[in-house]
Amino acid sequence: MIEECQDKICYLTQERDYARTHQKIVEIPVEKPVLYEKCEACNRTAYQNAKAKYETQKERLAGQYKAKTVMFQTTLFLLAWYSLTTTLFQAVQSDMFLVDCKSFFNDLASFIQTFVGWTIDAGHSAAQISTKIPNAFIAGMVYWLLLILIVGICMAGTGMLAILIEIKVIELYKKNCWDVITLLMILTSVAIVIYFGESIKKVLSVNLLLLFVLSQGAYVGIRCYLKVWLEKRPY
Template sequence: MASSSLFDAIATFTQTIAGWIIQTGKEAAQISNGLSNLVIAGVVYWIIRILICGGCLAVAGILSVVIGIRIANLYKKYCWDTITIMVTLMSFAVTIYFGHWIKAVLPVNLLLLLLFVQAIYAAIRWYVKGWREARGYC
C-alpha cells in the first residue's frame, strides 16, 4: 500500500507542476489581449504560450538527460560486472515466477518494483565500493 501511495504522490506532484506551467503559459499569453488585430493577437497568444510551455518541457528534458548520463556513469563505475548481471537476471526470474504472489501482497507495478530493486542494489554497491576505496582496499 505504501508503494502505491508513493507513486500516487509522485503522479499528483507531476500533474500539479504541469498544471502550473500550463496556467502560467495561459496567463502570460494574455498580453496579446491588448492588441487590436484579432489575427495578430491570436498568433502572439499561441507563440507566447508555446514558448513558455515548450521552454519548460525543454528544460525538463535536458535535466532528465543530464541526470540519466550521470546515473549511467555511476552505474558503469560501480556496477559494471558479472555480479550485477546475475542479480539482474535473478531479479527478473523472481519477478516473473512470483509475480502473482507479489501483486497479491503489494499492489504495485512489477516493472517499477524491479527498477526499485535495481536502484537499491546499485546504491549498496556504490556505498560499499566507495567505502573500500576510501580505506585503500581497491
C-alpha cells in the same frame, strides 16, 4: 711525570687538529660488478637462450590465458542468454506480469500526458498578457508566440533534465556496477519478480515492473555507497 703526560696530550691534540684542517680527499678507483647482459666481453649465448625461453613461455602462457578468458566469457554469455530467454518466455506466459507491465506503461503515458497538459495550461495562462494589447492582430501574434515559447522552454528543459539524469545514471552504472555481479543480480531480480509474482502481490500491492525498477535503483545505490566507503576506508 704528570707534566710530561700533559705535554704529550697537548702534542697529540695539535697533531689531530692539524690533520683535520689539512686532510686531502683522494679518489680510489673501485671495481664494481655489472649485470651479465651488460658485460660485452662475456659469452652471451646462455643469456640469449634463457631470454628466448622466457619469451616463448610468456607468449604460450598469454595465449592460454586469452583462450581461457574467451571460453569463460563465451560460457557466461551463453548462460546469460539462456537464463534471459527462459525468463522472458515465462514472463510472456505470466498474465499477472503482463498486466502489471501494461499498467506501468499506461501510467507512465498518463503522467507524460498530464505533464504536457499542465505545461500547455501554464502557457495559456502566461499568454493571457497579450489580451491587454488593444490591436487584435498583434495581440494574437503575441499570444501564440508566448504560448509556443513557454511550452517549448518547459518541454526542452524537462527533456534536457531527463537526458542529463539518464547520462549520470548510466555513468554511475558503468563505473560502479558494470560486472558479472550486476548481471546475476538483474537475472535473479527478473526471475524472482516473474516466478514469485503472485506471492509478492499477495503480500505487497505493488506493480511488479515498478518493484523491479526500484530494486535495481536500490542495488545501484548500495554499490555506489560501498565503493565510496571502501575507497575512504583506512588500511
